[in-house]
Amino acid sequence: MAGQTITLYNGQHEQTTDALVKAFEQQTGVRVKVRNDDEDVLAQQIEQEGSHSPADVFFTENTPPLARLEEKGLLSPVQRTTLSQVPSQYDAASGDWVGVSARVSVLVYNTTDLTPAQLPKSVLDLADPKWKGKLDIAPSETDFAPIVTSIAQDKGDAAAVSWLKALKANAGSHQDPDNETLVANVNKGVTELGVINHYYWYRLRDEVGQKGLHSALAYFAGGDDGYLLDVSGAGVLKSSTHQAAAQAFVAFLVSQAGEQVLTKSDSWEYPVGSGVTNPTLPPLDSLHPRQFDLSQIGDGTKAVTLLQQAGLL
Template sequence: MRRPLARRLASLVAAGMLVPALAACGSDEPAGLVIYSGRNEKLVKPLIEKLEKSLKTRVEVRYGDSAELSAQILEEGDKTEAGLFLSQDAGALGALSKEGRLAPLPKATLDKVAPAYRGTAGDWAGVSGRVRVIAYNPEKVPTPPDTVHDLVKPEWKGKVGYAPTNASFQAFVTGMRVLEGDDATRTWLKGLKANGVKAYDNNLNVLDAVDSGEVSLGLLNHYYWYEKVTEEGEGKIDAKVHFLPKGDPGGLVNVAGVGKLKGADAKQNAYAQQAVDFLLSSEAQTYFADETKEYPLAAGVKTTTKGLPPLDSLQAPAIDLGKLDSLKETLAMLQDVGMV
């Protein structure tokens, strides 16, 4: 299972600080392509090795938090050493797109991904999707709620778990701000806190708390449950997951995505384009489906995870994912209500 993300408020306050190079593939020969990756090294390293073989050049990867890496790219401008940005979420790509730091992608590349999962400016594309769900313990909750707005009701007092410092929760809150406005989102957050919501360090702990009955419900991404079931067997897991209907903000579909960076020389730009196409290839998309239990986003590639509903069957909220770029404002709101 993937490791939890660290707190991100401090990293945003220090947005101009550089992120060190944490890992690279290949020998000491000069890298043909430098990637800044907000995706966890353990999660994507096997895929990067496949990419390196496909490109027939050394690939250097610098790992870090997506928001922090996005800030670094803005700081570096045209002097950036990177040719490609692989982001944990759409918001960091949206921030770069807004500042004109991403190069356009060819129509043939963009057309591999549905419009909902790519940048409206045509400069980034999603490569894998994850859905916000409610995990629930059927012994305590025979019928889970169909909206996160119900979680502030007295019947759920002290019965809900969440991971407020996790990037996926913060992206969900940003999505709610985009969909319903700041005032409504702040009111919901205050209601959730007043209702005794229980904070955990990460989504895995939230899921474990639901599974054990410590809490009745938990807010997390879908793949945590499917990974746990794959590792332990569904018969050993008491918790279930509920996909929210009717465009509820708690059913946000967010994406990990990729964009080429402006400022790269012609050779690295060419490698970056090949890398984007590789990440949208059947081989890479199947890797996401098989290994991370996320949704493949390229046309023609289906999920291989048992019991995972098709992406096009979900009733996710309609949202421009590039607008999830206002994470700093979300963190300020969470701090203001006392959640981080």
């Protein structure tokens, strides 16, 4: 394998992937050519390229793009020894892709404007008109889609659309293009609260320092529709002409060495492979997210449809 070059289509955060790639190259002698883009854009490109795709591995921030390729039969089964390093709830039931890291959806709030006692216990409560002009949303973010799917599966599609329309009304002009903007707005007091994945707040804390921090995180009630674990994953393309090297890269991602790279990076994600933990975060087993099978999220098309019906996409 040493001396080979594989192509990675990367939808994960670039800084995290760069650190993982560097460590893998040093360990194996395999060179990794990285193409960075939005994970949905990359998934669409792989579909269009079909059996001629130059991609060997697809690494995503969320599972729906992997599920799309899985459904179309474009992924090779991940090696069993690799899958065995990760609890099965973080992998595809088919074994076509493996979970690498996890984030939890949380509420971020401005600590000057709100106290913990004033915070909603459920994501559904954000539809209350009392949050009009105070709520910030980033509906086009891929992290938001699983919450929409969760509500639709629990309450029905009509209820999910009604909830989304209420959020749109409450947010008004505060519909941000990404979670980085959302968390910055809440921290500055432009808005008072919003839903994000936890790591955006930790990265903001690194950026502004303790003196510049005017926000905090809070969890919804255990099992709430908005309290989810989102998983980053990776899979090998069936069309890859470097199957062994591609499988080795995916195996590295969930190995102790790979997960330690993740833990020591500034990604602030939870490693899910090889029993590695991130001591700088609340323990993963101390969280109480909704028990939501990753297969229930599917390829993300339902969430997109509902967001479009609500006028948020």
